[in-house]
Amino acid sequence: MSTTSVPTTTTPPVAPPVTAAAKAKKRLTSPAASITALIIAILWTLPTFGLGITSIRPEADIKSSGWWTFFTNPTISMKNYETVLAAQGQSALGPYIINTFVIVIPSVIIPLVLATLAAYIFAWVKFPGRDILFIAVFALQIVPLQVTLLPLLKLYVDVGIAGKFAAVWLSHATFALPLAIFLLHNFMKEIPAGLLEAARVDGAGHVSIFTRVLLPLLTPALAAFGIFQFLWVWNDLLVALTFAGNESAPMTLALANLSGTRGTAWHLLSAGAFVSIVIPVVVFLSLQRYFVRGLLAGGLKG
Amino acid sequence: MFLALVVFAAIIGVILFIASRFGGKRGDYMVAFLFLLPVVFMLGVGLLYPGIKTIINSFFDAPGTSFIGFDNYQKIFTSGDEIVVLRNTVIWVIITPFVATGVGLLYAILVDKARIEALAKAFIFLPMAISFVGASIIWRFVYEYRPDQPGVKQIGILNQILVWLGLEPRNWLVESPLNTLLLVIVMIWIQAGFAMTVLSAAIKAIPDDVIEAARLDGVTSFGMFRFVTLPSIRPAVVVVLTTIGIGTLKVFDIVRTMTGGNFDTNVVANEFYSQSFRADNQGLGAALAVLLFILVIPIVVYNVRQLRASEAR
Numbered sequence: 001m002s003t004t005s006v007p008t009t010t011t012p013p014v015a016p017p018v019t020a021a022a023k024a025k026k027r028l029t030s031p032a033a034s035i036t037a038l039i040i041a042i043l044w045t046l047p048t049f050g051l052g053i054t055s056i057r058p059e060a061d062i063k064s065s066g067w068w069t070f071f072t073n074p075t076i077s078m079k080n081y082e083t084v085l086a087a088q089g090q091s092a093l094g095p096y097i098i099n100t101f102v103i104v105i106p107s108v109i110i111p112l113v114l115a116t117l118a119a120y121i122f123a124w125v126k127f128p129g130r131d132i133l134f135i136a137v138f139a140l141q142i143v144p145l146q147v148t149l150l151p152l153l154k155l156y157v158d159v160g161i162a163g164k165f166a167a168v169w170l171s172h173a174t175f176a177l178p179l180a181i182f183l184l185h186n187f188m189k190e191i192p193a194g195l196l197e198a199a200r201v202d203g204a205g206h207v208s209i210f211t212r213v214l215l216p217l218l219t220p221a222l223a224a225f226g227i228f229q230f231l232w233v234w235n236d237l238l239v240a241l242t243f244a245g246n247e248s249a250p251m252t253l254a255l256a257n258l259s260g261t262r263g264t265a266w267h268l269l270s271a272g273a274f275v276s277i278v279i280p281v282v283v284f285l286s287l288q289r290y291f292v293r294g295l296l297a298g299g300l301k302g
Numbered sequence: 303m304f305l306a307l308v309v310f311a312a313i314i315g316v317i318l319f320i321a322s323r324f325g326g327k328r329g330d331y332m333v334a335f336l337f338l339l340p341v342v343f344m345l346g347v348g349l350l351y352p353g354i355k356t357i358i359n360s361f362f363d364a365p366g367t368s369f370i371g372f373d374n375y376q377k378i379f380t381s382g383d384e385i386v387v388l389r390n391t392v393i394w395v396i397i398t399p400f401v402a403t404g405v406g407l408l409y410a411i412l413v414d415k416a417r418i419e420a421l422a423k424a425f426i427f428l429p430m431a432i433s434f435v436g437a438s439i440i441w442r443f444v445y446e447y448r449p450d451q452p453g454v455k456q457i458g459i460l461n462q463i464l465v466w467l468g469l470e471p472r473n474w475l476v477e478s479p480l481n482t483l484l485l486v487i488v489m490i491w492i493q494a495g496f497a498m499t500v501l502s503a504a505i506k507a508i509p510d511d512v513i514e515a516a517r518l519d520g521v522t523s524f525g526m527f528r529f530v531t532l533p534s535i536r537p538a539v540v541v542v543l544t545t546i547g548i549g550t551l552k553v554f555d556i557v558r559t560m561t562g563g564n565f566d567t568n569v570v571a572n573e574f575y576s577q578s579f580r581a582d583n584q585g586l587g588a589a590l591a592v593l594l595f596i597l598v599i600p601i602v603v604y605n606v607r608q609l610r611a612s613e614a615r
Contacts, residue, residue, distance in 0.1 A: 037412040041425040047440045066457045102303045117337040127334045142602050146591040150578050151352035174348030206333045207322040235433030237555045252435045273439040284431035
């Protein structure tokens with residue numbers, strides 16, 4: 001039952017040595033291939049680019065002409081960003097940006113720590129019923145979030161945390177656990193048993209083996225899951241919509257509402273969308289190696 | 303947040319402290335119990351219990367008071383509105399995985415071993431980091447429509463292209479069934495990068511001697527793709543198709559942000575949300591959630607089977 005063993009090692013993007021054969025192939029197929037690739041690249045970039053240009057144009061210009069006219073008549077205005085980044089105001093996203101951070105940080109740390117503990121047990125400590133429990137946890141990965149939302153919301157109302165940050169943290173943490181445990185378990189299994197045995201002979205108990213021997217070796221796996229979960233939570237709308245209240249709403253929720261109520265306020269929507277995009281894109285680009293690993297393992301989540 | 307993190311750290315500290323007091327075989331059990339306790343509790347209360355509750359609710363009426371058997375499910379498959387929802391979901395789930403995988407594979411092959419491969423790939427997979435909400439706003443702007451009157455200029459690029467070509471601009475997101483396809487494009491735009499990344503890694507993992515041998519046999523470019531590349535990366539293609547398929551089944555953010563499910567663009571995941579939280583029809587909402595769950599299962603089973611088959615080889 002291993003979903004991680006996809007035959008895809010994530011090679012870092014280093015240019016491989018060009019053989020004579022590859023060169024020959026290239027000369028034959030190059031022009032058509034390059035043009036096709038270029039067309040796809042433009043199609044994939046242009047929409048974002050258009051909105052990006054729009055976000056730095058004055059409101060009046062945005063309403064009266066398309067973003068492509070910017071190049072013949074460049075007028076730059078940062079007013080849209082000032083409006084959406086403000087701490088107060090009808091269209092200010094400032095408080096929601098802070099909420100997003102408040103939601104994301106515990107929602108990444110809590111499942112990461114709990115899953116590491118559980119993965120250690122599943123990988124290295126024997127007890128009756130362990131394998132059945134592990135398969136049960138694995139199977140929970142495929143449960144769609146939708147199935148849990150309404151009963152869980154009622155539960156939160158009963159406990160009195162509905163609409164508070166705690167409800168959002170707990171939900172994200174719970175939903176992340178099956179994948180996190182599965183992923184970290186697979187990484188832990190790859191650590192040579194001799195290493196743990198040696199530590200045990202030296203008199204180390206479970207806790208010191210866990211903290212001193214395993215944790216340092218697990219850094220790449222923790223990073224992979226951490227980034228995956230970070231992007232997941234940052235970009236989430238469904239959990240926020242269901243469990244967050246007015247005080248705890250993240251940016252995605254504020255943007256979705258802005259888009260619904262002021263669907264033609266493109267000066268606000270464009271700047272707001274760009275603010276929400278910047279951080280995940282930076283994180284993604286700088287840590288994509290780890291992310292791809294997490295993505296490969298976590299395809300079934302949600 | 304800081305308080306919550308301190309409390310959490312304290313709980314973990316207590317667990318580790320107690321666990322470090324024990325040794326031997328009984329200690330193993332104690333440590334296992336302590337380390338698994340929070341996880342089992344959270345999964346039980348946060349996933350298992352609500353999941354079962356929803357399945358039960360799906361057999362009850364709107365307020366959840368009286369048992370009505372399979373009526374909710376019957377409604378999904380017979381009522382006119384729900385049929386449109388099902389039709390759209392089918393369109394999403396069939397088109398998105400294949401087109402996204404196709405584009406991703408094509409691009410991965412085209413830029414393979416190119417000098418600027420890393421940069422070229424960045425263009426395609428950047429959308430993966432963008433939220434569905436952000437992507438929806440980006441694309442709504444592409445489809446933006448202004449009434450075709452003198453003095454009014456189009457601000458959406460798609461309609462402007464029509465104008466440049468001498469055609470009339472159209473209100474894209476209102477015209478059914480075309481609008482569903484336009485929403486599907488957004489999902490394809492997001493997922494193609496995932497397909498490209500995974501498939502590109504798979505292509506690079508094909509041993510050089512296999513390619514060299516085929517080349518010495520005089521295989522054409524297309525033959526190389528058909529008889530060498532494709533069979534070698536088949537397991538990766540299956541994983542990509544199924545993963546995107548499952549993701550597409552559950553996506554509701556795009557529909558909600560772009561059309562709100564109006565103009566015949568609704569899908570199961572969005573209809574679930576509307577019924578559960580807007581229309582207060584608990585039973586129907588639960589049935590739609592269960593339907594999503596049921597639809598995911600065959601895809602996962604197929605995926606696991608394919609993986610096992612490829613591991614056995």
